[in-house]
Amino acid sequence: MKPLVEYEECLRDSPKFRAVLEEQEADIEQLEQKLEKVVKTCSSMIDVGKNFVSHQSQFTNSLWDLSTYFKDDIEVMASLNKLIHSLQEMSKFQTILLDQASRTVLKNLNSFVKNDIKQTKESKHHFEKISADLDAALLRNSQASRTKTTEAEEALNILSATRLCFRHTALDYLHSLSHLQARKRHEVIGTLLSYMHACNTFFHQGSDLCQDLEPFFKKLANDLVKMRGDSGDLDRDTEVRHAAVTGKDIVPDISNGELPEGKSLCMEGYLFKRTSNAFKTWNRRWFSLQDNQLVYRKRSGFAQ
Numbered sequence: 272m273k274p275l276v277e278y279e280e281c282l283r284d285s286p287k288f289r290a291v292l293e294e295q296e297a298d299i300e301q302l303e304q305k306l307e308k309v310v311k312t313c314s315s316m317i318d319v320g321k322n323f324v325s326h327q328s329q330f331t332n333s334l335w336d337l338s339t340y341f342k343d344d345i346e347v348m349a350s351l352n353k354l355i356h357s358l359q360e361m362s363k364f365q366t367i368l369l370d371q372a373s374r375t376v377l378k379n380l381n382s383f384v385k386n387d388i389k390q391t392k393e394s395k396h397h398f399e400k401i402s403a404d405l406d407a408a409l410l411r412n413s414q415a416s417r418t419k420t421t422e423a424e425e426a427l428n429i430l431s432a433t434r435l436c437f438r439h440t441a442l443d444y445l446h447s448l449s450h451l452q453a454r455k456r457h458e459v460i461g462t463l464l465s466y467m468h469a470c471n472t473f474f475h476q477g478s479d480l481c482q483d484l485e486p487f488f489k490k491l492a493n494d495l496v497k498m499r500g501d502s503g504d505l506d507r508d509t510e511v512r513h514a515a516v517t518g519k520d521i522v523p524d525i526s527n528g529e530l531p532e533g534k535s536l537c538m539e540g541y542l543f544k545r546t547s548n549a550f551k552t553w554n555r556r557w558f559s560l561q562d563n564q565l566v567y568r569k570r571s572g573f574a575q
Contacts, residue, residue, distance in 0.1 A: 274449045281441050284402075289442075295448045303388050306380050313376045320369045324362055331358050350491055357484055364476045366546040371469030379462040387454060391447045398444040401437045423453065504507060542567070 274281075275295060280288040341358040408430040415426040463566060539559035545551050556567040 274445055276445065278442065279442065279447050280322070282438050284405075284437070284441065285551055288445075292444075292448070295452065299388060299391060299448070299451065303384060306384050306388075309375060310380050310384070313380075317369050317372055322370075324365050324369070327358070327362050327365075331355055331362070333359070337392075346494070351495070353487060357480065360480055363474050364480075368469055368473040372466060375462055375465040375469065379458065381464075383455070383458050384549060387458075388520060391451045394444045394447040396490075397442050400431070401440045403534065404432075405433050405437045 276288055276291040280291075334351065334355045338348055338355065341347040341351065408426070412430040414425040417423055432572045439523045446488045521536040539557065541555055544556045544558075546554060556569060558565060560566075
């Protein structure tokens with residue numbers, strides 16, 4: 272890994288070294304802001320996706336409930352159940368994709384920001400502190416009286432120790448910056464590649480599922496054509512339904528002494544019955560003769 276600036280410039284604490292540090296620090300600050308934005312939007316995307324999957328699950332549950340309505344229609348119920356099961360499989364694929372987004376984008380980039388960039392910033396704080404200490408040691412050494420040997424030697428010793436510490440710290444900080452700038456490339460690309468692999472798997476799973484369902488879809492489409500045809504036939508058969516409407520009571524025609532085929536003699540129809548309460552009101556009831564007994568009922572309800 273090539274350093275961002277020559278080590279000699281670092282050890283000399285040259286203006287070129289400081290300019291490189293300033294440039295790299297601004298670059299890392301910008302990188303951190305953009306990565307945090309990516310993490311934030313990815314987190315929102317996952318939350319919205321989980322909410323969508325949750326509502327989709329509620330939707331499929333309501334479809335299962337709807338299918339019970341057709342429990343007596345085996346053909347419709349079987350088709351509905353297979354369609355609903357397919358929707359549930361798709362929901363599983365979406366859940367896996369959201370989980371992979373969390374495991375790749377969120378985990379990796381969050382770790383890069385919270386660990387690598389944070390560590391580099393901590394190195395910066397150490398460097399700035401020892402840099403300030405070096406400036407103070409240089410100032411103290413320059414101001415030390417040469418006539419006071421002990422004071423001058425102490426200032427020189429402090430300067431030597433501080434300069435040595437500064438150089439080690441500067442080299443460590445430069446290494447941290449160089450290492451971060453090198454890692455950012457494969458961390459970002461590798462993370463996105465992992466997520467794209469997850470997307471690739473998601474779409475392949477969906478494609479395989481739909482291919483397996485293709486024969487069922489074709490059969491169901493043919494069944495729908497037949498269902499619609501049956502509905503159309505029913506509409507045509509009932510186009511003349513109003514022709515049977517008359518203003519008279521409908522009673523079997525036995526004028527020729529014979530009942531219509533499939534009919535049996537049955538005396539029934541509406542009559543008015545007077546109530547037994549104090550008001551003696553008249554109510555219209557449906558009367559019929561059953562087992563030589565006259566029974567009546569309301570239009571809805573049980574026979575009396």
